[in-house]
Amino acid sequence: TKRLLSGIKPSGDLNIGGYIGALRQYVQMQNEGECYFFVPDLHAITVPQDPKELRERSRQIAAFYIAAGVDPVKNAIFMQSHVSAHAELGWIMETQAHFGELSRMTQFKDKSDGKDTVSSALFTYPALMASDILLYQTTHVPVGDDQKQHLELTRDLATRFNNRFGEVFTVPEPIIQDVGARVMGLDDPSSKMSKSNPNKSSYVLLLDEPSVIRKKFSRAVTDSDMSVRYDWDAKPAVSNLIEIFSVFGDLSIADVEKRFEGQGYGAFKKELAEVVVAKLEPIQQRYNEIIHSEELDNILKDGARRAAETADKTLRAAKEAMGLLVF
Numbered sequence: 001t002k003r004l005l006s007g008i009k010p011s012g013d014l015n016i017g018g019y020i021g022a023l024r025q026y027v028q029m030q031n032e033g034e035c036y037f038f039v040p041d042l043h044a045i046t047v048p049q050d051p052k053e054l055r056e057r058s059r060q061i062a063a064f065y066i067a068a069g070v071d072p073v074k075n076a077i078f079m080q081s082h083v084s085a086h087a088e089l090g091w092i093m094e095t096q097a098h099f100g101e102l103s104r105m106t107q108f109k110d111k112s113d114g115k116d117t118v119s120s121a122l123f124t125y126p127a128l129m130a131s132d133i134l135l136y137q138t139t140h141v142p143v144g145d146d147q148k149q150h151l152e153l154t155r156d157l158a159t160r161f162n163n164r165f166g167e168v169f170t171v172p173e174p175i176i177q178d179v180g181a182r183v184m185g186l187d188d189p190s191s192k193m194s195k196s197n198p199n200k201s202s203y204v205l206l207l208d209e210p211s212v213i214r215k216k217f218s219r220a221v222t223d224s225d226m227s228v229r230y231d232w233d234a235k236p237a238v239s240n241l242i243e244i245f246s247v248f249g250d251l252s253i254a255d256v257e258k259r260f261e262g263q264g265y266g267a268f269k270k271e272l273a274e275v276v277v278a279k280l281e282p283i284q285q286r287y288n289e290i291i292h293s294e295e296l297d298n299i300l301k302d303g304a305r306r307a308a309e310t311a312d313k314t315l316r317a318a319k320e321a322m323g324l325l326v327f
C-alpha cells in the first residue's frame with residue numbers, strides 16, 4: 001500500500017496557493033493509501049515567528065485539514081514538534097547532506113536573498129524535510145513545483161544513507177500535478193503566491209470574506225491584451241487566473257477559455273471571485289466549528305501518538321544502522 005505524507009507550514013495564513021498546491025489534494029489522498037498530515041511548525045521557525053501568532057496558526061492549519069475533509073480517524077493529523085523523532089532524524093540527515101548541495105537549493109537562495117542575517121536552520125531545512133518524509137517510510141509525496149528540488153534531495157539522502165549503512169529508508173516518489181503546480185501572486189505573476197508575502201493583495205486567504213475576495217480579484221494584475229487566453233509566456237498573469245478558475249470552477253483550462261471568449265477581463269474576474277467564494281464557503285463554515293474546540297486538541301494528541309509509533313521505529317533503525325548505541 002501507498003504511504004503518503006504532506007503538510008503546510010504555519011508561517012502565515014493559508015491562501016489559495018496552498019489550497020490548490022496542497023490542501024485540496026488531501027481529501028483525495030486519504031483514499032489512496034495510509035496518510036500522515038502534519039503541521040511543520042519546526043520548519044516555520046526557520047524564519048522569525050511571533051509566538052502568539054505561531055500558536056494560533058498552527059491550530060488553524062490543522063483545523064483547515066479537517067475542514068477541507070481529511071478524516072482524523074483514518075489519518076494521523078499532528079504537529080511536527082509533538083513527534084520528537086523529526087528533530088532527531090533531522091540532525092542525522094544533516095550529517096549526510098553536503099554543504100554544497102544545500103547551497104544549491106533555490107528556496108534557500110530565494111529566502112536568504114537580500115537578508116542581513118538568516119538562521120542556520122533555514123540552510124539545513126531540506127535535511128529536516130527529508131527526515132519528515134523518511135520517518136514514515138513514505139512512498140509518495142505530493143509536491144508543488146517549488147518543492148521538487150527538495151524532494152530530489154530527499155531521494156539522494158535516502159539512497160546515500162541506504163548505500164552506506166543498509167536499507168533503512170524507502171526512497172519516495174513525487175506526485176506532481178499539472179494544473180496549479182505553482183500558483184503565482186495576484187500582484188506579480190513572476191513570484192509564487194506565498195503566505196509570508198507582506199503584500200496582502202498578492203493572495204486570497206482561505207478565511208477572506210466574500211467582499212474581500214471580490215475586491216482582491218478585481219484588482220489582480222492582468223495585461224493590456226484583453227483576451228482570456230492561456231499562454232504562460234505571453235500572458236502569465238491571465239494564465240495564472242485561468243488556472244485558479246479551472247480549479248475552483250471545476251472546468252478544464254480550455255473550457256474556461258471558451259466560456260470567456262469575446263469577453264473582457266471584467267466579466268472573467270467577477271465570475272472568478274464567485275467560484276472561489278462558493279468553494280470556500282463550506283470550508284470556512286466547518287473551520288469555524290472546530291477551531292476553538294477541544295475536539296481539535298484531541299485529534300492532535302491522538303495523531304501525534306499514532307505518528308510517533310511509526311516514526312520511532314524508523315529512527316531506531318537509522319540509529320542502529322549508523323552505529324549509535326541502541327538498547
Ligand code: AQP
Pocket residue numbers: 007008009010011012017018020021022023040142143144145146147180181182183184192193194195196197
Ligand atoms: N503558490 C503556490 N502554488 C502551488 N503550491 C503551493 N504551495 C504553497 N504555495 C503554493 C504548496 O503547498 C504546500 C505547503 O507549502 P508550505 O506552506 O509548507 O511551504 P511554502 O511552499 O514555502 O509556502 P509559502 O506560502 O511560500 O510559505 P512561506 O512564504 O512561509 O515559505 C507545498 O507542497 C507547496 O508546494
